[in-house]
Amino acid sequence: MSDMNTFLGYPRRDGRVGIRNLVAVIPSCGCANHAAEMIARQVPGAAFVDYVGGCSETNADLEVAIDILAGIGQHPNVIGTVLVSLGCEALDARRLAERIGAGPSPIEFLVIPEEGGMRRTVERGAEAARRMAAAAAGLERRPCPVSALAVGLECGGSDATSGMAANPAMGAFSDRLVAQGARVILAETSELLGAEHILAERAATPEVRERLLAVIAECERLLKATGEDFMGKQPTPGNVRGGISTVEEKALGDVLKGGTTPVVDVLAYGQRPTL
Structure with missing residues (x-):
């Protein structure tokens, strides 16, 4: 910068x-x-x-x-x-x-x-x-406002320290970006299962809250339709070796990446953000 x-x-x-x-x-x-x-x-x-x-x-x-x-x-x-x-x-x-x-x-x-x-x-x-x-x-970099940034958030190799250190640090980073007008996108819908109520409390409007809960519920429905127990496959073996015990524990760490600012929109897969 x-x-x-x-x-x-x-x-x-x-x-x-x-x-x-x-x-x-x-x-x-x-x-x-x-x-x-x-x-x-x-x-x-x-x-x-x-x-x-x-x-x-x-x-x-x-x-x-x-x-x-x-x-x-x-x-x-x-x-x-x-x-x-x-x-x-x-x-x-x-x-x-x-x-x-x-x-x-x-x-x-x-x-x-x-x-x-x-x-x-x-x-x-x-x-x-x-x-x-x-x-x-021949293009040269120029000073651009932080508000022009759109940043996607992704977990990688989550362990017991993710929810205590790395993800809260990303959350603070997210809050700082949003405060300057940037967009921050929280991905990995399936890894929010068990912590969706926390995100719902941060929804900017009742409509956003309903869409958020509906998207996560549909994700869970589709996973169950496979006939397999997704909750039994999460956390992954690597997560378990790192000290995570349940999918809810993993999700509680995952939502921290999004910081504390309001959730203003819920995007479909492949949809470009406009807010």
């Missing part, structure tokens, strides 16, 4: 701010994965997005996939996208390309058969990725 109220980032045309300049190489189905990965390997600064779906999915799942992949292509850390399609997948790759193209960064859309096969697709994709990376090389 250049001072307590700003950080050095890359302003984007849509008003958001990035902290990296990556070229996203995205397959629109699992069958295009290898071509996309080969493209990304050839270009420094390119990031391969591993996606194994695109076929044999419900329409609802395909819509979620489009939302997620479009969100990656429009992410403020992405300065360009190479989208690779096989052309016969169930996912509407052209609509995905249009969604990404509506964002601030360029996109190269390649359909493997239309390009003349795998080799030509990889060649053209790598050329496009290099152009995008070269254009980004």
